[in-house]
Amino acid sequence: MEIGVVGQPNVGKSTLFNALTLLDVAMAPYPFTTTKPNRGVGAVRVPCPHVEKGVSCSPGNATCVDGVRWAPVNLIDVPGLVPGAHDGRGLGHQFLDDLRPSDGFLQVVDLSGGTSEEGVSAPVGTHDPALGVEWLEDELVEWIAEILGRDFERNVRSLELEGGKLEEFLQRRLTGLAISAFAISAAVRSSGIDIAHPHLWSVSDRRGLARELLRSAKPRLVGANKCDRSTKEQWEIFRERTASSVPSVPCSADAELTLRRAARAHLVRYRPGDSRFEPVPGATLLPAQTKALEAIAGVMDHWEGTGVQRALESLLFERLHRVAVFPVEDESHWTDSRGRVLPDLFLVPADSTVRSVAYRVHTDLGENFLRAIDARTHRALGADHPVSPGAILRIVSKR
Ligand SMILES: Nc1nc2c(ncn2[C@@H]2O[C@H](COP(=O)(O)OP(=O)(O)OP(=O)(O)O)[C@@H](O)[C@H]2O)c(=O)[nH]1
């Protein structure tokens, strides 16, 4: 799974990416600081079942701190998008295509209204961040519509003549865009287009389908960034104007990055997502550091934290509906074959079946699936049984 961090230039995408990954990619107060995509790994919090079991766990692909498992999430930070990006403006196409595998988008906007649509810094309150939300959706729609539309008429005419399936044709067309066959069928239905005669589809029909695909297959959430220099009134206005199309979370990437780095340097005690931090007794702070931390404490009081971790988690859990599943090989001890307790964690769509989880663990397990055993209840579950959030499953296969 991958989340694309997207938005106009200079709004704080790389700062947010650095905060979430603790990497150190370039950030600067002008547009196009990022010229090539950056990839990294952030994490979301999931309760770790080792607490129920009263034993300690041995996580392989995540860390576990105080009963909280930090499940990894791949992130990609791309260069700023400017209006007309789908036509190649700015750095255009080149990196829109890097967003193909993204399962969802975390859009960053400058809530304070201090960045122009081209990414030039301006006085606070001189630009409307809500316009950036509408505009990004249109830009992404154009991008998908264009992928759909390449040599469209010729291709659909032969499809119609040969009697091929429209959904399969669209799926081939959208390969690499991480859109499931199910989502494609649903989008075709809800867009209300004439399924039997795709050669008659107008550009605006294709755009309508692209919009449905985007809405259903690429959930989006807005990180309303730079809240440290925004007012509550700006937030209310922004939310009012955008809430019907996309949810948002006020955040300060700058504050989060400073706190995570200070925590790494043992200057403060702070866990991402906490609504406050504590100084580490005995840590020596320079006067400038003390001042910066005091300012951040004020921002956190005002906005109930920095919002960055909350933004990623809302996107993952409320928009992408991911749930955690813990596969084990021994349902009594919750261990793998080497005796490690709850070694793995997968984030899967909430509507997954236990068999699809088996496929995630290993293709062989999916293909040779017999049943799964719920390690809490010891009940056997059939292939189509839906996973429950936090399930601990042993997969039983033919070999
Ligand atoms: N006040 C404030 N400034 C921020 C915040 N986040 C980022 N900035 C500043 O905004 C400027 C742009 O940050 P970047 O992270 O480089 O922005 P970007 O969106 O990646 O920019 P491009 O790569 O050029 O598209 C930098 O000067 C950051 O320090 C924030 O939460 N609050």
Ligand SMILES: [Mg+2]
């Ligand atoms: Mg950047």
